[in-house]
Amino acid sequence: MKHIKLVSILSLTLLTLGACGASNQEGTDTNTKQETTSKESNNDDKKAVKDIKKTTFNTNDSKELKTNAYNIKITDHKVIPAGEEGNEYGKEAIIAFWYETTASKDEDESDNLTPMKAWMSSFIATQGKDKNLSIAPLNDDSFDETQKETIKPGETIKGATAYKLINEETPVELTAQNISGETFGSLTFDVK
Structure with missing residues (x-):
């Protein structure tokens, strides 16, 4: 056994x-x-x-970032104090940007390009001495679904993004850059 x-x-x-x-x-x-x-x-x-590196950022009137894969045109921006429409639940003021993202006609649909992906991979917002601003919720129902929609080649979809402000005095600098940190230009937005 x-x-x-x-x-x-x-x-x-x-x-x-x-x-x-x-x-x-x-x-x-x-x-x-x-x-x-x-x-x-x-x-x-x-x-x-x-x-x-083929990117250009027109910081004049058009406020448009152009890459070979997509273009982002900033159509509007606004500072929204805490408690006001669009920032009803926020404790700090936010700066919101509305934009249109257009995929290049040559863009591969399998890249799953969305307005939000394009914005987040292209811009950084700072206030003061290079203090990065964090993303804030923006209560704008008209963009809830389109933010995550895949943009087909040649198609344009609207989007919106907001950042929490550190204060309501110092201007916000929105810088276009690539993933390696190379910058293509900046725009300054007054928050007063």
């Missing part, structure tokens, strides 16, 4: 060790695939940064 238990335990141990070895082998394959994917991703990132 003891002999059968011993053989059973040894068999179970061998099976477990065998499974660990197979699992470890699979892990190696997965790591290789991840490294390959990571290298491909890095190449895509470099391509994206290269493409983004």
